[in-house]
Amino acid sequence: MEHASPSRRQFLTAVGNLASASWVALNWPSIAAAAPAEHAHAGHAMADGAAPPTSFTTLNPLEAADVDAIADLIVPGGAKPGARAAGVPYFIDNALGSFFKDQLTAFRQGLAEFQAGFARQAGVSTPFAKAAPDQQTAYLGQVEKTPFFQAVRRLTVLGLLALPKYGGNRDNIGWTLIGVEDNHYWEPPFGYYDKDYPGFQPYPGTKPYTA
């Protein structure tokens, strides 16, 4: 990560200097190549001087464990890493302690109701986080329409796909999952269908013209 930030800074500093804009335009591919693609976004975190959070500072251990378990069921692990490996629970903890702190009270209350509801389930003797996977999945199915579950789901997706500096999307796990490469510069072809585009064919009666 350390070598990515200067590269991005070099890129933007060069672009920011209007006198050198034409030089930048000509040299973009090589400038971009100098910034390792997988860390181009993470470089922002370095630039901001803030390391991604790696501990829980808002939620208590029981709360954090249950949130972790729920997030892991929303985007489970497996052949490809899911929400837990991406650090989504840390994102949620960070969000509720900072930019979404106005949601914390409602979130806590929702979580308490979630926990109490789970405890009332037949055959339940542990907190949600320690329950059997079948029990967890069955209970989530019951509560998936509740505002609390919707809030965790929203936060899970945000955490999975937001910049790593917020605590989730660790090592770009979220972007990798959805097929997004991290880079600040692209050139065509972008995808499968524009590879062999033959060029724009004018319509009868029209005369496209350029400067």
Next chain:
Amino acid sequence: MAKTYKTSETVDFIVVGSGASGGIMARELAQAGHSVIVMEQGPRMGAHEFEHDELKYRNLSGITNNPAVSPQTFRKDPSETAKRMSGRNPLTYARVVGGSSAHFNANFWRLHEIDFIEGSKWGPIEGASLVDWPITYAELEPYYTKVEWEVGVSGLAGASPFDPWRSKPYPMPPLPVKSSGVLFERGARKLGLHPFPSPMAINSVMYRGRPPCAQCGLCGGFACEVMAKSSSVWTMIPEAEATGRCEVRSDSYVFRIGMNKAGRATGVHYFDKNKVEHFQNAKAVVVCANGSETPKLLLNSATNAQPEGLANSSGKVGRYLMFNKGGGAMARFENPLNEYKGANVTRILHDFYDSDPKRGFYGGGGFDARSGGPLTWGQSVPKGTPSWGPGFKEYLESYTYWMNCSGHGTSLAQETNRVDIDPELKDAWGVPAMRVTYKDHPDDIKHAKWQVERAVEIMDAAGAKQIVPGEVGEASGGVHLLGTCRMGNDPATSVIDKYHRTHDVKNLFLCDGSSMVTSGRGQPTLTIEALAFRAAEHISRFAKANAI
């Protein structure tokens, strides 16, 4: 070194707002020899400060009006009590030097000739106020061209059989096509339609000292970190400052226009970054604050002589609020499109631009092929797709296979749709906040649903494996903020004349989305900028003739 003025100095013009119109107004007036101060609510940010941070810009009001400190209320009907919406404002705009031109997608469509005369052609329509503009396409055409060449627009002139006439081609060739553009074009051509390269206010080549697009894929909602997007902050503002006669005063929130007993504007009251109140003297004021902030400022500037708000003898300030209603579809294809790369839109079509009575309702629009950022896309799932668990994870993995076919269309002007002042709510500066009243006209809803059907057809013809028709709900806000201080020849039914001078205050001018008489079909910024070039020319002429 940019010019700075003291508040005690009386400058020729204060321009309120540094966005699409404010930047042009400032440059034109300053280049014509006038002293100008641009007042901007938001901060001035350098290109390197704009990040690829979808959370910040889409969810945390990174550069937009923040509902926590700049709240608004909303209601559908004037009989209801307006309330704050959970976590968002109904009307959103950028609060930064460059205004919404800093974060727009940069779709730059001209209005067509029909847009200026639809009142005569289709009116009256029950429940709506569909009237002609006091100017025509022919009067605005030279200024459209001026925007395209001086601000910078890429595109292919003459490619669409439905394009209005033009005096010059675009100065830059179109941006490279994306997979969504290729598929959109393939489907539309199969249906006998005429898709063409989208005109975009984004450099496709080196132009006027700015580099071409880096194809980073993050335009809408983001400011351009390489300055390829033709935002005011990278185009007009520096040129205004280069005259040595223009100061851009950022973090300066104008909350009231000063008036004297003779009924003339004397300057503006504003808060600085530290919420300290100041008054800046000026000979004239030009408000370019957008279709929501402009009426708010006039209504909050009421005087004993103008108790219903400044320049509001018609009672029309804040009324006729319009967005651009539309409907579309999302489609999944067999192979990856990678829509997260490249400028947002590369192909559009205007076959359905004109209203057609055979459809049974008023309305017209255009379609484009576009994409959404991953974080926004992942928040919802198509009907029948699990919203959590292994099935949801599988859906997430399909992100690069999707695109949108989006319709952009008309919203009818209705007198009851408006921005006014909430009787109780105040913002973090203690300034009375906006109250928004809005309900779609039935024809707007019908047209949007009709657009959904066309979008589905286009995506089907393109060979989509899965199509998710968009849901057409009632509008509860927007980002195209139009019509709220409409121009017109009759002071009883409009707020400004055809030169953007308010009918009631001789040295007060308005120019932004609020000036528009009809909504167009989406993508209003090019028109707002053309209006600004035209208005600035006339305002400068008036000033030089001592007629302000």
